[in-house]
Amino acid sequence: MAGIKVFGNAASISTRRVLLALHEKNLDFELVNVELKDGEHKKEPFLSRNPFGKVPAFEDGDLKLFESRAITQYIAHRYEGQGTNLLPADYKNPAHYAIMAIGLEVEAHQFDPVASKLAWEQVFKNFYGLTTDKAVVAEEEAKLAKVLDVYEARLKEFKYLAGETFTLTDLHHIPVIQYLLGTPTKKLFTERPRVNEWVAEITKRPASQKILQ
């Protein structure tokens, strides 16, 4: 079948980022399962799709991509007039685009490395029969608290991280937050009033609910 294909795993945070963007745009797609526990992502044919051996990879007709955040940006631009607008309302204004780009960078380099480590320790290690390292959790929670303090201040000024509308910046946070809400780390989100409201808002979206099914 031609059209959109996602090569990934329905439980993977990065795969879910792409699925979210597709659901927000109401696009039809096929999720081709890549079995991480069998190491399928480290072998051909997957390595031809992403030589770094990480899910997801993506195909839209002849176009082949990898890196979840590059894929979501492609989807947001390519399917601009469809479903939810995932870009700033005035995204052709370079200043407005740059505000969202800051949010994308902060998520990728400040928030996600810490949040994903917390999800690994408290959620994914259980799947593999490994034990949570409580010292690592404490250390990473201290780092996450600092990032969330910055978010709290930002969200006192704006409804969403890049302004008054939901954008890719917010979307990129959703999958790992959904996992962390099922762990004691949840308290870091709930004890900050504006962060708490933002989390409730972005996780109750229909697309956010769909990736949990």
Ligand SMILES: N[C@@H](CCC(=O)N[C@@H](CS)C(=O)NCC(=O)O)C(=O)O
């Ligand atoms: N920066 C990449 C990260 C991809 C990534 O780390 N994927 C994880 C699953 S969420 C993976 O493939 N892990 C298996 C491995 O690294 O062996 C992206 O956003 O696509």
